Amino acid sequence: MHQDFWETVLTFCNTTTTQVGAKLIQDFGQVQATEKADGSLVTRADQWADEALRDAIAHAFPYHGVLSEETTHVFPDTDWCWIIDPIDGTTNFTRGIPLWGISLGLLYQGTPVFGYVAVPPINSQFFGFWFGDSGLSGPTGAFQNGKAIAPSTAPPSSNQLFNLCARSISVLKHDAFPCKIRMLGIATYNLLTVASGIALGGVEATPKIWDIAAVWAIAQAAGATWHSLSPDPIFPLIPGKNYGQVAYPTLILAQETLLPTFLPLVQHLGK
Incomplete structure (x- = not known):
């Protein structure tokens, strides 16, 4: 893939989650939740955020499919598909606990090649590119707020x-x-x-x-x-x-x- 494509993807995720996250902050801890059939919670904030994300994807990437927690659960027959969670941590969101996020995964031929997770209450954005054996090419690495991240090399202990x-x-x-x-x-x-x-x-x-x-x-x-x-x-x-x-x-x-x-x-x- 061209470098411009991945820059467009990253800019889209940053811009869209910033806009949606700012509005979610206004609803944070202020909305009532109802229980879904699987026992998880949903709020009107989940629903409008889901619609906003799907509309943004349809406008920016009209040839991409979408699978979402709040609407379509069937994986589409498209090379490219976004899997989205408008609010991960809805219980935290409704109770005013400042750990919840917006998740966007981009799949190519059924396998994730890019992930973006924004956690608005702590102003953190995570993203990473992983092409595996997809045949795609582009940027590499994983990042938090623009800085490269890597797992710990420490051994297990009572302080880990x-x-x-x-x-x-x-x-x-x-x-x-x-x-x-x-x-x-x-x-x-x-x-x-x-x-x-x-x-x-x-x-x-x-x-x-x-x-x-x-x-x-x-x-x-x-x-x-x-x-x-x-x-x-x-x-x-x-x-x-x-x-x-x-x-x-x-x-x-x-x-x-x-x-x-x-x-x-x-x-x-x-x-």
Whole structure:
């Protein structure tokens, strides 16, 4: 791909999430949520933000498909597709906890090649390019606020962090867990703290495709180790398949050498 294309993609994500994020800040902690069929929460802010993102994509990239948490869960039969989550961390958003984000993942032929996650309350923007065996070319690396990020090289200890999600607290049955535990309430940032060197590891027991598509590319680009707790491959996604109820239990680690330490503690989450 031409360099201009990737510059357009990055500028689009920065501009669009800045605009949507500024309006979401006004609604932050001020809206009521309702419960969806899967038990997760949704607000009118999720719904208008979803519409704003989809409209912006349709205008800037009319030949790209879109899969969104709040609307279309069927993966389209297009070479390029955006997978979006207008508010990751809706519970935090509704309760006034300043950790929630906007997630945009760009897939080529079913596999993420670019990810962008904005976390407006802490003024952080993460992005990364990961082309793998797609045949595409362009910029490389992963970044937070324009600065390159990489996972930690520290060994496990009581002064290092490991993130759980609400559905993985069974991990706490292990009395001698090798790190301090944190629970952030936002899947994307949970995993991004590993890619950016804050935590040594993180686990998400039931993330959906919109929780992980953008982060998958960023984590790969940063050099983190992504380990699926399910035997089935995540990517490429299949055109025409409905991904609304598909979960992807995931372990992410700062170093591949940490797998023997942490995998036995969390692998039951994939069953």
